[in-house]
Amino acid sequence: MAGGMAAFGVTMARAGKRFLSSLPVLLGVLVFTFLLMRVLPGDPAVFFASGPNAGKEEIEVIRKQMGLDKPVPEQLMLYLYDVGRGNLGRSMTTGQPVTTDLRARLPASLELTFAALLIALVSAVPLGVLAALRPGSIIDHGVRLFCALGVCVPTFVSGLLLIYVFYYLLGVAPDPTGRVDIFASLPPSRTGFLLIDFLLAGDIDGWWAAFRQLILPALSMALFVIAPLARITRASMLVSLGSDFIRTARSVGLPWWRVVVTYALRNAILPVITITGIVFSTMLGANVLVEKVFSWPGVASYALDALLSSDYAPVQGFVLLMASVFVIVNLVVDVLYGIADPRVTVG
Amino acid sequence: MSVTGSKRLLSVVAFAVFSLLAGSAQAQTRAETLRYVTGATVNTLDPNIPGSTREAFAVSLSTYDRLVSFGRKQLNGKWVFDLDTITGELAESFDVSPDGLKLTFHLRKDAKFQDGTPVSAEDVKWSLDRAVTAPVLGKAQLLTGSMTSPDQFKVVDPLTFEVTLPKPDKLALPNLATVYPIIINAKVAKEHATADDPWATAWLKEHTAGSGAYRIDMFKPGEQVIMTRNDTWNRGTTDKSASFKRIIVQSVPEPATRANLVERGDADIVIDLQASDVQSLEAKGKLKVISTPQYNAVTFVSMNNLIPPFDNVNVRRAVAFALPYDDMFKAALFGRGAPLFGATWADGRPASGAYPIPQPVKLDLEKARDYLKAAGLPDGFSTTFSFNVGQASTAEPMAALIKESLAKIGIKVDIQKLPDAQMSTQINEKKLPFFTEGIVAWLPSTDYFYRNFYTGNQRWNYSSIDNPELVAIAQEARFEPDKAKYEEDGRKLNAIHFNEIPQIPLWQPNQDAVMAPSIEGYTYQFHRQVDYRDLSRK
Numbered sequence: 047m048a049g050g051m052a053a054f055g056v057t058m059a060r061a062g063k064r065f066l067s068s069l070p071v072l073l074g075v076l077v078f079t080f081l082l083m084r085v086l087p088g089d090p091a092v093f094f095a096s097g098p099n100a101g102k103e104e105i106e107v108i109r110k111q112m113g114l115d116k117p118v119p120e121q122l123m124l125y126l127y128d129v130g131r132g133n134l135g136r137s138m139t140t141g142q143p144v145t146t147d148l149r150a151r152l153p154a155s156l157e158l159t160f161a162a163l164l165i166a167l168v169s170a171v172p173l174g175v176l177a178a179l180r181p182g183s184i185i186d187h188g189v190r191l192f193c194a195l196g197v198c199v200p201t202f203v204s205g206l207l208l209i210y211v212f213y214y215l216l217g218v219a220p221d222p223t224g225r226v227d228i229f230a231s232l233p234p235s236r237t238g239f240l241l242i243d244f245l246l247a248g249d250i251d252g253w254w255a256a257f258r259q260l261i262l263p264a265l266s267m268a269l270f271v272i273a274p275l276a277r278i279t280r281a282s283m284l285v286s287l288g289s290d291f292i293r294t295a296r297s298v299g300l301p302w303w304r305v306v307v308t309y310a311l312r313n314a315i316l317p318v319i320t321i322t323g324i325v326f327s328t329m330l331g332a333n334v335l336v337e338k339v340f341s342w343p344g345v346a347s348y349a350l351d352a353l354l355s356s357d358y359a360p361v362q363g364f365v366l367l368m369a370s371v372f373v374i375v376n377l378v379v380d381v382l383y384g385i386a387d388p389r390v391t392v393g
Numbered sequence: 394m395s396v397t398g399s400k401r402l403l404s405v406v407a408f409a410v411f412s413l414l415a416g417s418a419q420a421q422t423r424a425e426t427l428r429y430v431t432g433a434t435v436n437t438l439d440p441n442i443p444g445s446t447r448e449a450f451a452v453s454l455s456t457y458d459r460l461v462s463f464g465r466k467q468l469n470g471k472w473v474f475d476l477d478t479i480t481g482e483l484a485e486s487f488d489v490s491p492d493g494l495k496l497t498f499h500l501r502k503d504a505k506f507q508d509g510t511p512v513s514a515e516d517v518k519w520s521l522d523r524a525v526t527a528p529v530l531g532k533a534q535l536l537t538g539s540m541t542s543p544d545q546f547k548v549v550d551p552l553t554f555e556v557t558l559p560k561p562d563k564l565a566l567p568n569l570a571t572v573y574p575i576i577i578n579a580k581v582a583k584e585h586a587t588a589d590d591p592w593a594t595a596w597l598k599e600h601t602a603g604s605g606a607y608r609i610d611m612f613k614p615g616e617q618v619i620m621t622r623n624d625t626w627n628r629g630t631t632d633k634s635a636s637f638k639r640i641i642v643q644s645v646p647e648p649a650t651r652a653n654l655v656e657r658g659d660a661d662i663v664i665d666l667q668a669s670d671v672q673s674l675e676a677k678g679k680l681k682v683i684s685t686p687q688y689n690a691v692t693f694v695s696m697n698n699l700i701p702p703f704d705n706v707n708v709r710r711a712v713a714f715a716l717p718y719d720d721m722f723k724a725a726l727f728g729r730g731a732p733l734f735g736a737t738w739a740d741g742r743p744a745s746g747a748y749p750i751p752q753p754v755k756l757d758l759e760k761a762r763d764y765l766k767a768a769g770l771p772d773g774f775s776t777t778f779s780f781n782v783g784q785a786s787t788a789e790p791m792a793a794l795i796k797e798s799l800a801k802i803g804i805k806v807d808i809q810k811l812p813d814a815q816m817s818t819q820i821n822e823k824k825l826p827f828f829t830e831g832i833v834a835w836l837p838s839t840d841y842f843y844r845n846f847y848t849g850n851q852r853w854n855y856s857s858i859d860n861p862e863l864v865a866i867a868q869e870a871r872f873e874p875d876k877a878k879y880e881e882d883g884r885k886l887n888a889i890h891f892n893e894i895p896q897i898p899l900w901q902p903n904q905d906a907v908m909a910p911s912i913e914g915y916t917y918q919f920h921r922q923v924d925y926r927d928l929s930r931k
Binding site (some may be wrong): 083086087088089090092093094095100102103104105108111138140141142147150206209210213214217221222223224228229338339340341343347348351353354356357 | 422423428430434436437442443444528530532533598613614615616617641643644645646647649650653654656657660782785812813814815817818819820821851852877
């Protein structure tokens with residue numbers, strides 16, 4: 047017990063150190079994005095002054111509003127000062143402070159990504175294990191084909207296809223617009239995760255509605271990431287199954303499921319965790335197409351809209367958010383490593 | 394049957410009955426609700442805020458009233474707004490003095506703001522003062538109607554309001570019917586004004602203080618707006634309140650999803666579908682499709698008249714006769730619009746003084762080659778053709794066809810697809826030689842088009858044309874009271890346009906409003922959005 051606590055303490059200390067060392071990276075990302083946005087050849091003030099009578103004066107007003115009338119170094123200093131105080135600026139696209147927008151939209155993206163990741167893991171790991179148990183068999187080839195298809199079909203195509211079949215043709219799915227039926231009432235927002243908020247409010251019908259709304263987008267995202275997860279599970283299971291301790295375990299007559307799950311899978315899971323971490327971060331930022339197709343009010347589609355109109359503040363805020371998520375996910379992966387393989391904490 | 398079995402059956406029956414009941418209750422409120430889906434977003438509740446989207450305009454038309462509004466008329470069997478009929482909205486009636494310098498508005502006695510306070514001339518003055526003073530969009534708009542200073546606005550008595558003009562300006566009254574000069578509850582707004590922001594622009598962006606047909610229930614910028622009817626509002630065309638009890642304006646970015654929603658009856662009306670979807674929905678015949686050419690908008694192929702070789706009029710003429718108009722019209726718009734090419738002008742004179750009118754141009758490569766020879770470029774030249782990502786669905790096929798056709802007369806075209814903000818920046822800086830863009834005028838009169846889109850070194854003068862004669866005639870026409878003379882001025886302007894060909898008008902794309910068969914009253918409006926107050930359900 048004491049040993050376990052100590053190991054946990056070591057893991058935490060290591061995580062803390064990792065977090066501190068990532069702060070300069072975050073600052074670097076911030077400054078880099080800031081400069082990059084200003085180098086891009088689009089002038090947001092001209093874009094937003096697009097009313098039928100907008101002239102030079104309107105452009106100047108917007109430039110001033112966005113703080114673009116000042117020299118770039120001064121803008122950067124002001125921006126860093128604001129970020130330090132938790133103010134990420136204001137989005138011209140939605141007219142809201144960027145922090146408000148991100149706070150409202152991040153749970154939507156996270157909920158979708160978690161759901162997709164759950165579906166992906168629940169299907170990818172068994173598929174990978176099955177394929178590894180019978181390499182070269184029909185099952186193995188079937189899994190390979192399925193994975194190849196999942197990767198080949200872009201998420202928006204699978205999304206549109208799912209909508210076409212389940213909403214348009216069969217009519218079993220709710221209309222693919224956002225997180226909850228537009229006519230339904232929302233639960234009081236506690237966590238921002240609708241599935242949790244509905245449960246907290248004790249609204250089972252609402253929970254079911256939100257769940258139905260979530261299935262199709264989560265599925266189209268999951269399809270895309272099942273492949274890397276299943277392949278990595280298979281490869282690492284193959285290595286693990288071929289090692290000496292498995293042969294020993296088999297030879298002493300342990301039940302096969304115990305050999306596979308307790309010994310082989312636990313040893314094979316490390317690379318899967320690493321890939322899962324990477325896949326998660328990528329999904330969160332790259333699910334923009336799914337968000338667009340399903341009108342999902344998430345952060346990725348928000349950032350894309352902002353980017354197209356050269357709206358600086360939301361893009362910078364989004365990149366900062368993604369960098370932070372990446373840092374946090376890496377920390378979590380570190381901690382999970384410690385749990386999966388106690389040796390890691392020593393190193 | 395076992396006990397558990399019958400219990401299960403009972404619960405299934407109960408559930409079915411329950412969901413049927415719930416379904417019918419929901420259906421009732423559903424019929425009284427209008428669900429409008431759009432690819433764009435609402436970003437402010439005050440249309441005056443720089444950066445306002447067109448969807449924000451549409452919402453503000455329902456939440457606020459203006460002094461006056463446009464009537465409507467039938468054009469080829471479809472309802473469109475009528476620039477020449479101005480009716481009262483908050484004003485019960487209005488008089489124009491014989492010299493045209495004074496507009497007097499008599500306010501409705503029964504008009505109340507949504508908080509119950511009566512609308513007074515003081516509110517009107519504060520609101521219009523704001524429109525010409527504060528850093529808002531209304532300023533540039535009202536300028537086009539000769540309204541520039543608070544001194545022009547006078548409260549005569551609590552129900553009478555007067556506008557004084559420096560010159561008799563035809564566009565003064567119509568300007569007050571546009572989107573910007575909303576009448577705000579001055580008392581409420583002033584409570585939220587600050588020293589830095591005396592016109593409460595920050596507060597009004599997130600809140601409304603109007604007298605309009607609908608009040609805001611929920612405003613999620615970028616996602617949805619839900620509005621409930623203001624039952625005391627009676628400024629509808631028939632002195633009634635609006636028809637729908639609830640309006641849902643929802644952003645659905647994917648056009649295919651919008652098409653699915655309206656086809657399955659989950660959405661009631663949509664106006665921004667892709668032309669191909671509209672065509673297939675129309676062919677299925679289950680929905681009502683009202684297609685109106687956007688007769689206050691024009692799509693161009695523009696050439697910068699200052700960048701060689703487009704500074705040579707013969708090069709511009711060569712391009713004008715080398716565009717594959719018919720193919721472009723089919724590929725880009727599926728023929729959904731009003732073409733502005735292929736006309737024949739008797740004795741080469743413009744057929745009318747209106748703008749825009751179909752031009753006497755068509756694909757004629759022989760003629761195009763002759764013009765290139767006359768320009769001293771018999772072997773052609775190289776250039777780039779630009780369009781923005783937002784218009785890719787129509788501009789991409791167009792660009793490919795232009796490239797193919799111009800290659801036949803030796804003009805080598807590189808196609809350049811630019812993000813929207815980059816495109817507008819480069820147009821503003823006059824850096825693009827050859828591109829496609831569109832224009833729209835809320836108050837589509839000939840002089841307005843020529844003054845705004847063919848004059849001065851400014852962004853909307855896409856072709857950068859600088860023709861003193863054109864400018865002089867357009868300025869003179871603005872204040873021309875005589876209709877025949879105005880028409881003659883218009884013909885002169887159109888003749889100059891064709892002679893110089895600064896840019897090539899292509900067509901007026903359709904506004905395709907696709908709606909449930911039960912929806913009635915749709916009218917094409919100057920702002921090219923749905924005015925929710927027009928609509929009702931059979």
